[in-house]
Amino acid sequence: MQMRFDGKLGFAGGIIEVEDESVEAGIGREMLEEMGIDPAVYPLSKGDHVSSQPFHCETLPQVKALHFYALEVTEAQIAEIENNARNAIHYGEEVLGWVRVPLYTMTDGYNGFPAFLDNNFVGNARDQLLEALIKTGIMTKEEIDSAVKVAKFSKNQ
Amino acid sequence: MQMRFDGKLGFAGGIIEVEDESVEAGIGREMLEEMGIDPAVYPLSKGDHVSSQPFHCETLPQVKALHFYALEVTEAQIAEIENNARNAIHYGEEVLGWVRVPLYTMTDGYNGFPAFLDNNFVGNARDQLLEALIKTGIMTKEEIDSAVKVAKFSKNQ
Numbered sequence: 001m002q003m004r005f006d007g008k009l010g011f012a013g014g015i016i017e018v019e020d021e022s023v024e025a026g027i028g029r030e031m032l033e034e035m036g037i038d039p040a041v042y043p044l045s046k047g048d049h050v051s052s053q054p055f056h057c058e059t060l061p062q063v064k065a066l067h068f069y070a071l072e073v074t075e076a077q078i079a080e081i082e083n084n085a086r087n088a089i090h091y092g093e094e095v096l097g098w099v100r101v102p103l104y105t106m107t108d109g110y111n112g113f114p115a116f117l118d119n120n121f122v123g124n125a126r127d128q129l130l131e132a133l134i135k136t137g138i139m140t141k142e143e144i145d146s147a148v149k150v151a152k153f154s155k156n157q
Numbered sequence: 158m159q160m161r162f163d164g165k166l167g168f169a170g171g172i173i174e175v176e177d178e179s180v181e182a183g184i185g186r187e188m189l190e191e192m193g194i195d196p197a198v199y200p201l202s203k204g205d206h207v208s209s210q211p212f213h214c215e216t217l218p219q220v221k222a223l224h225f226y227a228l229e230v231t232e233a234q235i236a237e238i239e240n241n242a243r244n245a246i247h248y249g250e251e252v253l254g255w256v257r258v259p260l261y262t263m264t265d266g267y268n269g270f271p272a273f274l275d276n277n278f279v280g281n282a283r284d285q286l287l288e289a290l291i292k293t294g295i296m297t298k299e300e301i302d303s304a305v306k307v308a309k310f311s312k313n314q
Contacts, residue, residue: 003256003257003273005259005269006259006263006268006269006272007259007268007269007270007271007272007273007274007275007276008268008272008273008276009276079243082243083243086236086239086240092257096256096257096258096259097254097255097256097257098254098256099160099253099254099255099256100160100249100253100254101253102162102163102164102253106163111163111164111165112162112163112164113164114164115163115164115165115277116160116164116165116277117164118164118277119164119165119166119276119277120272120273120275120276
């Protein structure tokens with residue numbers, strides 16, 4: 001995930017522009033701008049779609065819905081993406097850095113994934129992360145639920 | 158700052174080893190291991206010291222105090238450090254990524270620095286960040302206090 005300009009963690013993304021031919025093309029453009037990923041090398045398909053939800057925001061009236069996609073890549077591709085991330089057009093402005101998500105819980109029962117969930121996430125990025133982990137089979141619904149229960153942020157809600 | 162293995166934000170650091178000749182030498186070794194920074198190119202001096210505080214932890218009885226240093230670097234050096242960070246020995250294990258700290262507050266009064274302060278920080282890393290910003294003259298005590306007041310985490314305490 002990225003540390004955003006607003007101090008919160010989130011995913012690469014943005015607004016579909018007039019020149020984008022599809023949702024996937026718009027996401028591909030944002031991947032290039034924010035992550036330095038060439039969408040020709042990492043093409044998104046409709047099968048990578050995770051979730052969509054309605055969106056209402058006074059300052060962005062043209063945005064009606066959020067579409068979230070997850071693309072599975074190899075370990076070598078992750079290395080290539082991380083190595084190139086600093087060269088992205090928006091690095092240092094919209095994007096303040098990239099972090100991996102710890103996908104484990106340490107023996108104290110909190111550090112690792114539950115502690116990560118207590119960071120400050122933009123909008124529904126925290127839910128999007130959880131959805132993506134289930135959809136890609138990285139975690140089960142039960143594993144997610146148990147981590148969410150331990151995270152302090154959830155307890156406070 | 159780094160996203161740590163435990164899902165929290167923190168600074169590079171670790172335990173002073175027997176072979177370290179000084180606190181500064183120990184920090185230099187950790188800078189190399191966690192950030193890929195050559196301590197010969199970026200030598201720390203006693204003038205870079207920000208704060209020290211007593212430390213008590215059952216699982217680390219040998220650690221008696223935390224020593225925190227801040228080194229001022231140029232923009233070109235930041236670029237070099239960021240570009241090389243992924244090659245650090247502990248990248249992908251202890252270190253899950255590096256992020257810049259947003260040093261501004263956006264027009265809504267929360268996004269930016271105050272929102273960043275609502276992430277999950279290890280130990281006293283959040284206080285260390287605030288101390289370093291004052292010591293280096295990047296922010297005034299008044300600017301820090303006003304951001305801390307806006308951060309939700311502080312409100313909950």
